[in-house]
Amino acid sequence: MIANILTNRIVNDIAGGTAQGVIIGLVALCLVLVWRATRVLNFAQGPMAMFVTYIGMTQMDHHANFWVAAAISVAVGFIFSALTEIVIVKPLYHKAEINPIVVMVGMFTLLEAVASAVWTNIPRYPTAPFSSINFQSEGNPTGLSPLSTFQIGAALAIMTLVAILFNYTSLGLKLRASALAPEVSKLLGIRVGRLLTLGWGIAGAVGAVAGVVISLNPGGLAPNMLDAMFILGFIAAAIGGLDSPLGALVSGIVIGVVMQLINDYWNSNYADMVAVVLLVVVLMLRPQGIFTKNSTRRV
Amino acid sequence: MSSTPVATTSSTLLELDAISVRFGGLAALTDVSFSVNPGEIVGLIGPNGAGKTTAFNVACGFVEPTEGSVRLPKSGLTNPQPSQLARAGVARTLQGVGLFENCTVLENVMAGAQSRPGGRFWTSLLGLPHGQKELKAEALSVLDRLGVADYAAQMPTAIPYGIAKRVAVARALIARPSLLLLDEPASGLDEAELDAFAELIRGLRSEMGVLLVEHNMDFVMPLVDRLVVLSFGKVIATGTPSEVRQNPAVIEAYLGVDE
Ligand SMILES: Nc1ncnc2c1ncn2[C@@H]1O[C@H](COP(=O)(O)OP(=O)(O)OP(=O)(O)O)[C@@H](O)[C@H]1O
Numbered sequence: 326m327i328a329n330i331l332t333n334r335i336v337n338d339i340a341g342g343t344a345q346g347v348i349i350g351l352v353a354l355c356l357v358l359v360w361r362a363t364r365v366l367n368f369a370q371g372p373m374a375m376f377v378t379y380i381g382m383t384q385m386d387h388h389a390n391f392w393v394a395a396a397i398s399v400a401v402g403f404i405f406s407a408l409t410e411i412v413i414v415k416p417l418y419h420k421a422e423i424n425p426i427v428v429m430v431g432m433f434t435l436l437e438a439v440a441s442a443v444w445t446n447i448p449r450y451p452t453a454p455f456s457s458i459n460f461q462s463e464g465n466p467t468g469l470s471p472l473s474t475f476q477i478g479a480a481l482a483i484m485t486l487v488a489i490l491f492n493y494t495s496l497g498l499k500l501r502a503s504a505l506a507p508e509v510s511k512l513l514g515i516r517v518g519r520l521l522t523l524g525w526g527i528a529g530a531v532g533a534v535a536g537v538v539i540s541l542n543p544g545g546l547a548p549n550m551l552d553a554m555f556i557l558g559f560i561a562a563a564i565g566g567l568d569s570p571l572g573a574l575v576s577g578i579v580i581g582v583v584m585q586l587i588n589d590y591w592n593s594n595y596a597d598m599v600a601v602v603l604l605v606v607v608l609m610l611r612p613q614g615i616f617t618k619n620s621t622r623r624v
Numbered sequence: 625m626s627s628t629p630v631a632t633t634s635s636t637l638l639e640l641d642a643i644s645v646r647f648g649g650l651a652a653l654t655d656v657s658f659s660v661n662p663g664e665i666v667g668l669i670g671p672n673g674a675g676k677t678t679a680f681n682v683a684c685g686f687v688e689p690t691e692g693s694v695r696l697p698k699s700g701l702t703n704p705q706p707s708q709l710a711r712a713g714v715a716r717t718l719q720g721v722g723l724f725e726n727c728t729v730l731e732n733v734m735a736g737a738q739s740r741p742g743g744r745f746w747t748s749l750l751g752l753p754h755g756q757k758e759l760k761a762e763a764l765s766v767l768d769r770l771g772v773a774d775y776a777a778q779m780p781t782a783i784p785y786g787i788a789k790r791v792a793v794a795r796a797l798i799a800r801p802s803l804l805l806l807d808e809p810a811s812g813l814d815e816a817e818l819d820a821f822a823e824l825i826r827g828l829r830s831e832m833g834v835l836l837v838e839h840n841m842d843f844v845m846p847l848v849d850r851l852v853v854l855s856f857g858k859v860i861a862t863g864t865p866s867e868v869r870q871n872p873a874v875i876e877a878y879l880g881v882d883e
């Protein structure tokens with residue numbers, strides 16, 4: 326009975342879809358964190374995560390073990406994102422005529438070009454410390470492997486950490502306050518500028534975790550590895566509400582499962598198409614959810 | 625109490641010196657000067673659109689004066705930035721509510737204590753829940769002082785306007801300011817609440833100076849030591865409540881219309 330459930334095709338799809346879905350949720354979470362802090366849609370989030378994942382994971386070529394390489398990615402991810410806020414984004418807050426989104430799209434192109442030049446377009450396959458062969462139940466494969474279990478666990482752990490940080494620490498209180506009402510926060514003596522930088526840094530670290538986890542997928546580590554994930558993450562963030570980390574997670578999982586079911590029951594070529602259709606539908610149903618909030622971006 | 629502008633001493637908390645503010649063609653403030661001293665409750669009154677909130681915004685650095693200067697003599701600042709105010713001992717409530725909607729009432733008040741000595745940025749990174757206990761207790765006692773402790777766990781959007789206004793005052797008070805700027809703090813309060821609130825503000829006198837914008841004359845008149853009356857951006861009268869009440873210009877421009 327239990328064996329039947331564990332090896333059931335739909336249950337397998339749901340499990341496998343969830344493994345991808347939490348990663349989508351993680352990408353969405355990065356977008357939400359940056360959006361909440363500075364009202365900027367960071368279109369370069371994917372390439373930024375890709376770039377720092379390369380920096381960390383290529384250390385495995387120099388005999389660093391996986392965990393050290395991953396830690397380097399996350400640390401560099403934090404620093405790189407915080408520096409991006411300080412150097413590129415902060416100077417634009419008071420310039421209505423230059424939209425940070427345009428600048429971030431430029432950064433997207435630049436980072437992918439640099440990554441191709443430095444690390445080539447040929448994918449690399451970091452050795453994961455976990456097997457990707459699915460668990461068996463009475464001789465039949467289930468929907469999860471040690472690797473995908475690790476991926477789900479890592480993503481959920483990061484989201485829990487972020488939730489605790491934001492909801493139960495004094496730092497989180499200040500981060501929420503600065504993001505919601507920077508002027509009022511300044512009046513209370515909260516160092517808003519630093520906190521917004523920190524918000525970007527945290528998003529960068531979360532993005533690096535997503536990058537590391539995705540680099541263990543069959544597609545491996547490649548300059549464009551996060552492009553598709555980013556679109557899905559964007560859809561998840563838009564559906565979940567750009568201000569809601571939990572919404573990002575839930576809709577990320579839903580999208581992951583839907584994609585997996587389409588892959589399995591229909592045609593894998595349609596999965597990406599469905600994603601694009603979803604994006605269009607979301608933009609049509611919630612244009613105000615995405616674009617009017619743009620216009621209230623911090624000035 | 626004299627009706628001439630009070631001479632500035634080094635203990636003066638706030639001084640607006642010949643402030644003019646123009647928004648395009650609109651003269652929101654013209655040559656406005658007044659000051660607030662420790663232990664003083666000053667009322668800033670005037671009809672709608674007279675420039676009261678603009679005067680607050682200039683004092684806080686939200687609006688840059690077209691002419692004139694703002695001084696905080698006690699901390700030696702001239703034309704302070706909003707981010708400098710809390711550390712200079714100035715707290716302000718906003719017209720409307722101005723609470724953080726994504727934080728509970730208690731968290732809102734706790735957020736008001738950020739500027740106090742010891743609240744350093746990097747040590748606050750380690751501010752885990754248990755380290756917050758003292759601050760939490762203090763925030764609760766300030767809420768209690770304002771009679772709204774029962775709402776501590778609620779979100780600001782879920783509470784009545786009059787309660788939210790008092791939460792905003794609590795958030796300002798927890799910073800232990802030496803100068804408190806209140807923009808229409810009493811709106812939404814009923815008679816009994818008004819009396820209690822007036823009593824509370826009187827009690828603050830020993831700790832700070834208060835500058836208060838308010839429309840409710842029955843509330844303001846018995847409370848303040850001194851009034852500054854604005855009309856169309858100009859100071860048309862200053863003095864004690866009884867002096868101002870008899871001032872013909874005020875009666876014409878303001879009280880006559882309102883009462
Ligand atoms: N940022 C701004 N840009 C343009 N005009 C402004 C701005 N702020 C205020 N004003 C105008 O300046 C004038 C004074 O406004 P202010 O808010 O200071 O009045 P007030 O005395 O606080 O009025 P109320 O009693 O209604 O709160 C008004 O005519 C208002 O429309």
Ligand SMILES: [Mg+2]
Nearest residue numbers: 676677678719
């Ligand atoms: Mg006003």
